[in-house]
Amino acid sequence: MFEAYEDQCIIEVKEVWKSYSIKSFWFKKTFFYALLKVSLKIKSREVVSLLGESGCGKTTLGKIVLNLEKPDRGEVFWFGKNLKSLSSREYRKLRPQIQAVFQDPYSSLNPRLKVKDLLTEPYLINISSDRKKALAKAEEVLEKVGLGNEVLEKYPHSLSGGQRQRIALARTLMLTPSLIVLDEPTSALDVTIQAQILNLLRRLKESLNLSYLLITHSIPVALYLADFIVVMYLGKVVEIFKKELFKKVSHHPYTLLLFNSRPEVISKTDKKKVMIVQEEVPSPFFRPKGCEFFSRCPEREKECSEIPPELKVRPNQHFIACHKR
Numbered sequence: 001m002f003e004a005y006e007d008q009c010i011i012e013v014k015e016v017w018k019s020y021s022i023k024s025f026w027f028k029k030t031f032f033y034a035l036l037k038v039s040l041k042i043k044s045r046e047v048v049s050l051l052g053e054s055g056c057g058k059t060t061l062g063k064i065v066l067n068l069e070k071p072d073r074g075e076v077f078w079f080g081k082n083l084k085s086l087s088s089r090e091y092r093k094l095r096p097q098i099q100a101v102f103q104d105p106y107s108s109l110n111p112r113l114k115v116k117d118l119l120t121e122p123y124l125i126n127i128s129s130d131r132k133k134a135l136a137k138a139e140e141v142l143e144k145v146g147l148g149n150e151v152l153e154k155y156p157h158s159l160s161g162g163q164r165q166r167i168a169l170a171r172t173l174m175l176t177p178s179l180i181v182l183d184e185p186t187s188a189l190d191v192t193i194q195a196q197i198l199n200l201l202r203r204l205k206e207s208l209n210l211s212y213l214l215i216t217h218s219i220p221v222a223l224y225l226a227d228f229i230v231v232m233y234l235g236k237v238v239e240i241f242k243k244e245l246f247k248k249v250s251h252h253p254y255t256l257l258l259f260n261s262r263p264e265v266i267s268k269t270d271k272k273k274v275m276i277v278q279e280e281v282p283s284p285f286f287r288p289k290g291c292e293f294f295s296r297c298p299e300r301e302k303e304c305s306e307i308p309p310e311l312k313v314r315p316n317q318h319f320i321a322c323h324k325r
């Protein structure tokens with residue numbers, strides 16, 4: 001992900017910080033950081049998966065990539081171009097190439113529109129106002145997602161969850177995207193349907209040369225689709241590794257904790273390091289001075305509570321933020 005990629009880099013997020021403010025108990029406004037100095041690169045035809053517990057900032061980072069949220073600090077580049085310096089004409093040209101599919105296919109599709117209109121709408125707005133062409137494209141993408149033309153006249157409520165997610169995917173394909181942000185794309189579906197959608201995502205990636213930013217809680221899903229796995233903890237990236245190296249490198253203690261739920265995927269040496277950990281997750285409002293994972297880490301030492309570990313590069317495009325690795 002971080003090698004010589006410049007000519008084919010689709011997305012680059014550079015040292016991005018994002019804060020939110022909320023009203024606290026006494027209606028006092030307080031703010032916290034949902035993302036802290038996060039960097040990410042996604043090359044053409046690459047699948048990067050964001051993995052981490054609820055609230056660690058995965059969706060926020062996805063929104064930053066999609067330009068649905070603006071960072072407080074840091075830069076976002078699409079195809080090497082800084083979003084801050086794009087003219088509105090340039091932005092309109094690039095916008096269709098970065099698309100998203102969200103978790104819930106029930107709420108992401110307008111229930112009042114037929115599939116025909118759901119599919120042609122983005123094309124008519126962004127590509128061409130020619131209805132005939134839009135319909136021809138809709139039929140083409142339906143075939144790509146494994147559905148027949150008979151669904152064109154249907155409303156979302158008459159489709160199954162899996163079919164709806166295929167329509168959500170088809171809608172993005174109408175715009176011939178380069179990258180799709182997939183935010184928990186299968187977690188609302190039954191297990192068998194999940195497998196079908198994951199297979200479809202893999203096939204589409206190969207046949208259409210797509211890149212994905214795959215946001216997931218699920219280790220099997222990340223291992224199935226991703227080239228790189230980015231592990232986040234409390235708004236920070238703590239580890240980045242190539243999928244095929246997951247048993248071959250020594251992982252971050254937090255990654256080991258996540259992977260501990262799937263013991264068959266950790267190496268023998270790392271298995272010994274996974275011990276009972278405290279379950280106390282620090283609040284993003286009161287961040288510890290040193291390592292954020294200190295309170296739960298079985299390998300912690302005194303220096304960990306004093307100095308926050310920086311994300312450092314190791315051999316084989318492995319990045320890790322831990323004093324003991």
Ligand SMILES: Nc1ncnc2c1ncn2[C@@H]1O[C@H](COP(=O)(O)OP(=O)(O)OP(=O)(O)O)[C@@H](O)[C@H]1O
Pocket residue numbers: 020021022034052053054055056057058059060061217284
């Ligand atoms: N618009 C917002 N206003 C205030 N706080 C927000 C907002 N969006 C997200 N947050 C907070 O930012 C933090 C990160 O949220 P985010 O949705 O990115 O987490 P996540 O990793 O996607 O979690 P999940 O796995 O549950 O979807 C959370 O504490 C969340 O409550």
Ligand code: SF4
Pocket residue numbers: 252253254291292293294297298299300301304309321322323324
């Ligand atoms: S820096 Fe220390 S506390 Fe943090 S993960 Fe590494 S060993 Fe654990």
Ligand SMILES: [Mg+2]
Pocket residue numbers: 058059060
């Ligand atoms: Mg989320």
